[in-house]
Amino acid sequence: MIDKILEKVEKLDAQILEAESETAEVAKGLVKAVGSSEEVMEDTVDGRADWKAHNKEISKLKSMREYFLAECENLTPEDRVFLARHSQRPHVDDIIDGLFTDFFEQKGDHLYDDDSSIYGGIARFHGIPVTVLGHRKGHTIEDNMKYNFGMPCPEGYRKALRLMNQAEKFKRPIITFIDTPGAYPGMEAEEHGQGEAIAMNLAKMSQFHVPVISVITGEGNSGGALAIGVANRVLMLENAVYSILSPEGFASILWKDSNRKSEACELMKLTAADLKEAGVCDDIIDEPIGGAQRNYEVVMRNMDAVIWKHLQELMKLSPNEVKNDRVSKYRKIG
Amino acid sequence: MESLLNTISLSFVSKNVIEEEIEKKDGEPVFVTCKKCKRRSLKRNWKDNYYVCPNCGKYRSISAQYRMSLIFDPGSYKEINAHMKANDPMKFPEYAQKLEKQKNDTGLEEAAVTAVGKIGGHKTTVVVLDSRFFMGSMSTVVGEKVTRAVEYATKKKTPLIIFSASGGARMQEGIYSLMQMAKTSAAIEEFHATGGLYISFLTHPTTGGVTASFATLGDITLAEPGALIGFAGPRVIEQTINKKLPKGFQKSEYLEAHGFVDKIVPRNEMRDTLIQLLDLHQK
Ligand SMILES: [Zn+2]
Numbered sequence: 001m002i003d004k005i006l007e008k009v010e011k012l013d014a015q016i017l018e019a020e021s022e023t024a025e026v027a028k029g030l031v032k033a034v035g036s037s038e039e040v041m042e043d044t045v046d047g048r049a050d051w052k053a054h055n056k057e058i059s060k061l062k063s064m065r066e067y068f069l070a071e072c073e074n075l076t077p078e079d080r081v082f083l084a085r086h087s088q089r090p091h092v093d094d095i096i097d098g099l100f101t102d103f104f105e106q107k108g109d110h111l112y113d114d115d116s117s118i119y120g121g122i123a124r125f126h127g128i129p130v131t132v133l134g135h136r137k138g139h140t141i142e143d144n145m146k147y148n149f150g151m152p153c154p155e156g157y158r159k160a161l162r163l164m165n166q167a168e169k170f171k172r173p174i175i176t177f178i179d180t181p182g183a184y185p186g187m188e189a190e191e192h193g194q195g196e197a198i199a200m201n202l203a204k205m206s207q208f209h210v211p212v213i214s215v216i217t218g219e220g221n222s223g224g225a226l227a228i229g230v231a232n233r234v235l236m237l238e239n240a241v242y243s244i245l246s247p248e249g250f251a252s253i254l255w256k257d258s259n260r261k262s263e264a265c266e267l268m269k270l271t272a273a274d275l276k277e278a279g280v281c282d283d284i285i286d287e288p289i290g291g292a293q294r295n296y297e298v299v300m301r302n303m304d305a306v307i308w309k310h311l312q313e314l315m316k317l318s319p320n321e322v323k324n325d326r327v328s329k330y331r332k333i334g
Numbered sequence: 335m336e337s338l339l340n341t342i343s344l345s346f347v348s349k350n351v352i353e354e355e356i357e358k359k360d361g362e363p364v365f366v367t368c369k370k371c372k373r374r375s376l377k378r379n380w381k382d383n384y385y386v387c388p389n390c391g392k393y394r395s396i397s398a399q400y401r402m403s404l405i406f407d408p409g410s411y412k413e414i415n416a417h418m419k420a421n422d423p424m425k426f427p428e429y430a431q432k433l434e435k436q437k438n439d440t441g442l443e444e445a446a447v448t449a450v451g452k453i454g455g456h457k458t459t460v461v462v463l464d465s466r467f468f469m470g471s472m473s474t475v476v477g478e479k480v481t482r483a484v485e486y487a488t489k490k491k492t493p494l495i496i497f498s499a500s501g502g503a504r505m506q507e508g509i510y511s512l513m514q515m516a517k518t519s520a521a522i523e524e525f526h527a528t529g530g531l532y533i534s535f536l537t538h539p540t541t542g543g544v545t546a547s548f549a550t551l552g553d554i555t556l557a558e559p560g561a562l563i564g565f566a567g568p569r570v571i572e573q574t575i576n577k578k579l580p581k582g583f584q585k586s587e588y589l590e591a592h593g594f595v596d597k598i599v600p601r602n603e604m605r606d607t608l609i610q611l612l613d614l615h616q617k
Contacts, residue, residue: 102610102613102614104597104610104611104614105596105597106554106596106597107590107593107595107596107597108590108592108593108594108595108596109593110550110555110593110594111593112592112593113592113593114590114591114592114593115593121596122611122614124614129614129615129616155593159593166553169526169529169553170529170531170553170615171529
C-alpha cells in the first residue's frame with residue numbers, strides 16, 4: 001500500500017523540483033531583462049503572467065502531494081516494515097555523520113576478521129566522548145553486498161564487544177544503532193560460534209556500568225539485533241520494527257508459507273507503538289510524514305533531541321545505578 | 335635587547351648551516367636511492383616527505399629520536415632510563431663485540447628508547463623501538479625499559495604509546511629474551527587495570543616475540559602503511575607449508591582487512607591522529 005503511495009509522491013517530488021527550477025529560470029531571465037528583481041513584477045506584463053502560471057502549477061502539484069501524504073497518516077504494520085527496510089532510510093553511517101563529531105573508526109575484532117556489517121568507533125555526542133556503533137547496510141546494491149546486508153558474523157559481534165568493553169574501561173556512554181535482517185546464517189558463522197558470540201554480548205552488555213542507549217532505526221530482527229541492544233533505554237524511530245525474526249521467516253516457520261507475511265506483520269506486535277506498550281521500547285522518535293527517507297534533517301534533529309534527553313538522565317545515575325537500571329529493565333519483561 | 339636579537343638571528347644562521355651540511359657534501363647536493371623503486375631523490379625531498387620515498391611511497395625506517403621529534407610538542411620531552419646499558423646474560427660468543435659495533439653505528443645504548451613528554455598538551459609516556467639496533471629485537475634491556483616505561487605510565491597515570499619495530503627475540507639472550515614477553519605483557523595488563531589508554535603503533539617490521547606480547551595488547555592498534563606485521567616471518571611460513579604466500583600477506587593493509595588494526599596511519603598524519611585519540615580519551 002505505502003509503496004504505491006510513495007511512488008506517486010516521489011513522482012510529484014520530481015515534478016515540483018523541475019517546475020521550481022523552471023520558475024527560477026524565468027525569474028532570472030526577467031531580472032536580466034529589466035535589471036532588478038523589484039522591477040520584474042511592475043514592468044514586464046508578459047513575464048509576470050508566465051511567472052504566475054508556473055507558480056500556480058507548483059502549488060497544484062504540492063497540494064496533490066499533500067493529499068497523498070495524508071494517506072500516510074495511518075500505516076499498517078506491513079507498511080512500517082516496508083519503510084523500515086527502505087533503501088534510502090538513514091543508516092548508521094549517515095547518523096554518525098549527522099549526530100556525532102570527531103569520529104574515529106575502530107576496525108576489527110582483533111581476533112580473526114574485520115566484519116564491515118558492524119560499523120563503529122569513538123566520537124563525540126554533544127561534546128562528550130562516546131562509543132558509537134551499529135549495523136551497516138549501505139544504500140546501493142554494491143554496498144549492500146559489501147556490508148553483507150547488515151547481517152553480522154561472529155567477528156562483527158566480537159568487534160562490537162571489543163569496542164563496548166573499551167567504553168566500559170574508559171567510562172564512555174555507549175550508543176548503538178540497530179538495523180539488521182538478523183545474524184548471518186552461514187556455515188563459517190556457525191563454525192566460528194555465532195551463538196556464543198551473541199550470548200557473550202548479551203551477558204557482557206548487561207553488566208556495563210556506563211549508560212547504554214540503543215536506537216532501532218530500521219528493522220531489528222532476532223538475536224542479531226539484540227546482540228548490540230541490551231540497553232538502559234531502547235528507542236525506536238516511529239516506523240522502525242523490532243521482532244523475534246523477519247515476518248517472512250515467522251510466516252514460514254509458523255505456517256510453512258512465507259507469502260502470509262502481512263498476516264504475520266499484524267500478529268507480531270513489531271511496531272514502535274506495540275513495543276512501547278510491551279515495555280521493550282522506552283521512547284519513540286517521530287519521523288517526517290511518509291518516512292525517514294523523506295527528510296534526513298528532521299530525523300536527525302528528532303533523534304538528537306531524544307537520545308540527548310535520555311543520556312542526560314542516565315548520566316545523573318551512579319555507575320551501579322546505571323547497571324542495576326539495565327538489569328532490572330530486562331528482569332521485568334515477561 | 336639588541337644582544338638578544340643577535341642571539342636569535344645567530345641561532346637561525348647556525349641551524350641553517352647544519353642543515354646545509356646534511357644535505358650537501360663538498361658543495362654538492364646529496365641524493366638518496368630508494369631500495370624499492372631504485373630511483374634517487376634529493377635528501378632534502380626525502381626529509382620533507384618524512385622519509386617516505388617521493389617517487390614510490392615506500393617507507394624508510396626512521397630513528398627513534400627522529401620519530402619522537404615528529405610526535406612530541408617541540409622541546410617538551412625528556413628521555414627516561416637513558417642510562418641503561420645493554421646486557422650479555424648468556425655470555426654469548428661475540429655478542430659483546432656485536433653490541434659495541436651497534437652502539438657505535440647507531441649512537442644508541444639499546445633498541446628501545448623511552449621518553450615522557452607532551453603530545454598536543456597531553457603528558458604521555460612513549461616507547462620507540464629502533465630497528466637500526468639489532469633489528470629492534472627484544473633483549474633483556476629492551477624488555478626492562480619497556481616494562482619500566484609502562485610502570486611509569488601506570489604510576490603517573492599518563493597514556494602510553496609504543497611504536498614497535500622488531501625482528502623478534504634477541505637470539506643471543508635466549509630464554510631471558512623469551513621471558514621479556516611475559517614481563518612486558520603483565521605490566522601492560524596492570525596498566526590496563528588502572529584504566530590507562532595504550533596505543534600500540536606497529537611499524538616495519540613488527541614480528542615474533544614483540545608481536546606476541548605488548549604490540550598486540552593495545553586499546554587502539556595503529557600501523558604505518560606497508561609494514562610487515564606477523565608472528566612467524568614469511569620465509570619461515572613459506573618453507574613450512576612449501577607454498578608461495580599471496581602478495582601483501584602480513585602487510586599492514588592485510589592485517590587491517592583481517593581485523594587486527596584499527597587504522598593505517600600515514601607518517602604525515604601520525605601526530606594529528608595521536609592527538610585526536612588523546613583528546614578523545616582525556617579524563
Ligand atoms: Zn621508491
